[in-house]
Amino acid sequence: MTPPSERAIEIGAQVERFVRDVVIDYERDPRQGAHGPSDALVQEMRDKARSAGVLTPHILADGDHLTQRETAYVLIRSGLSPLGPLACNTMAPDEGNMYLLGKVGSPTQKVHFLAPMVAGSARSAFFMTEPAADGGAGSDPSMMQTTARLDGNHWVINGRKAFITGADGAAVGIVMAKTDAGDGRMAATMFLVDLPDPAIRIERVLDTIDSSMPGGHSIVAIDNLRVPADAILGAPHDGFRYAQVRLSPARLSHCMRWLGACIRANEIATAYACTRHAFGKALVDHEGVGFMLADNLIDLKQAELMIDWCAGVLDTGDLGTAESSMAKVAVSEALMRIADRCVQVMGGTGVSGDTIVEQVFREIRAFRIYDGPTEVHKWSLAKKIKRDWRTHE
Incomplete structure (x- = not known):
């Protein structure tokens, strides 16, 4: 096993101390329910994490990302409490969405969508999985039923999504939809959207065995969602x-x-x-x-x-x-x-x-x-x- 770097050891020690000394005391806080901790509780913990210098610790001040090995050293310690990743802003789906936006997002998208997430002031959701009753995509993304069609300089998206973690209360959405690449291949495109949006409707929040993620896991209907061409994350048809x-x-x-x-x-x-x-x-x-x-x-x-x-x-x-x-x-x-x-x-x-x-x-x-x-x-x-x-x- 490769020894951790000095910066990983330093950041990891700060995160562990914060989780053990501050976050664990919140584990009996009544602002937690079947669909996860409330956003008020999350923001209260994040304010303390910000003051302690451990908010979003895997992303450095210059925007650089810790290596995966360094990230492991830090995130293991943030996980010492089920509330730790929320307090430190290392929790799914935000952590994965921040990683993707950092790799693929345009400069404008990073300012508008990524910066509030890194700051811990906005939650996000990743809209990919679909209801089994619709014959939609689960573990097999090739079954995707949600479509996006070009209408002038906008895309119109329709479909239903399932098990969308954190959709209830999210400010940033990444919506994945099937698109026509024009070359006979099945393609998909990712779109960035501001939430809430009236065209994205939460049908219900599922009752699930887990309860650690704010907003729970939702069934979502997308009805004629119109987004401009610059809402595409990365290149079209490369979803x-x-x-x-x-x-x-x-x-x-x-x-x-x-x-x-x-x-x-x-x-x-x-x-x-x-x-x-x-x-x-x-x-x-x-x-x-x-x-x-x-x-x-x-x-x-x-x-x-x-x-x-x-x-x-x-x-x-x-x-x-x-x-x-x-x-x-x-x-x-x-x-x-x-x-x-x-x-x-x-x-x-x-x-x-x-x-x-x-x-x-x-x-x-x-x-x-x-x-x-x-x-x-x-x-x-x-x-x-x-x-x-x-x-x-």
């Missing part, structure tokens, strides 16, 4: 390529944040096992419990190493599509085992809301699906195995 630019780093940063949450859950479970007694001794001294905590240490280290390896690949400039799929599968499954063991070690306390362990378990269960289910990533890797075999046959 699928830009999605790959965003998705690999974004799914890896999910791994970073939730690794931090599982580190904290394991700390809580360990403290419980070392102080709770049963059958004449501390729980940790019973092999059935001690071995679970030992397995947690192994899985935590393997997850850390997998993240570091994939981050190193991305830092070379490679898209890291296969590597990020491997990391997403390995890390999400390892974290699920860790969260499950933490609940089991703590027994009844583990399934209660008395600690964050129960929430971490729910969030990690959702993470195994978000940004591509385990099975889809394995299927994609299997196709690569077959392609590589044919190439070298």
Whole structure:
């Protein structure tokens, strides 16, 4: 594993101190519900993060971005509380959207859309996934039903989107729609929009197993949304390529944040096992419990190493599509085992809301699906195995 840089160590230490000393105290704040923390709570924490110098810590004052390895060191520490990434402005979907805008956005778009996001004053949403009932795009973006057609110097967008994280309350939207490239190929284009917009209507906010993201996850109808040509993010008809630019780093940063949450859950479970007694001794001294905590240490280290390896690949400039799929599968499954063991070690306390362990378990269960289910990533890797075999046959 590559040692972290001096600046990553410094920023990471500041972030960890802020999360442990300030953010953890908010975990029992009543301004949290089934659809995530309120925007008032988020802004209150971000004001404190700004004062502490840890707001959007992965993007430097000159606009430069930490390397992926450095980002991992920092984001793992922001994830030590489910509220940490929100407070520090390292949470999805904003973190991935900021990354994409930084890579693809025009200077004007960066001023109008990116700057408020980096400042922590605006939330964003990424409109790609569509309802299964409509036959729309989920893990297979080629099934996209939302369309954008050119009408003079404007584009008109129609369709429905599903599981759109943070749409309720977002100020910035990236809408992905199918477009006609005129060369017979299926193409898609990304559009930047100011929110709210009357043409983008939230049909309902879904009740889901997770509850860490403001605005929850929405079903959204897009009816005759008109946007000017300069609203296109990047080049027209290149939306699928830009999605790959965003998705690999974004799914890896999910791994970073939730690794931090599982580190904290394991700390809580360990403290419980070392102080709770049963059958004449501390729980940790019973092999059935001690071995679970030992397995947690192994899985935590393997997850850390997998993240570091994939981050190193991305830092070379490679898209890291296969590597990020491997990391997403390995890390999400390892974290699920860790969260499950933490609940089991703590027994009844583990399934209660008395600690964050129960929430971490729910969030990690959702993470195994978000940004591509385990099975889809394995299927994609299997196709690569077959392609590589044919190439070298």
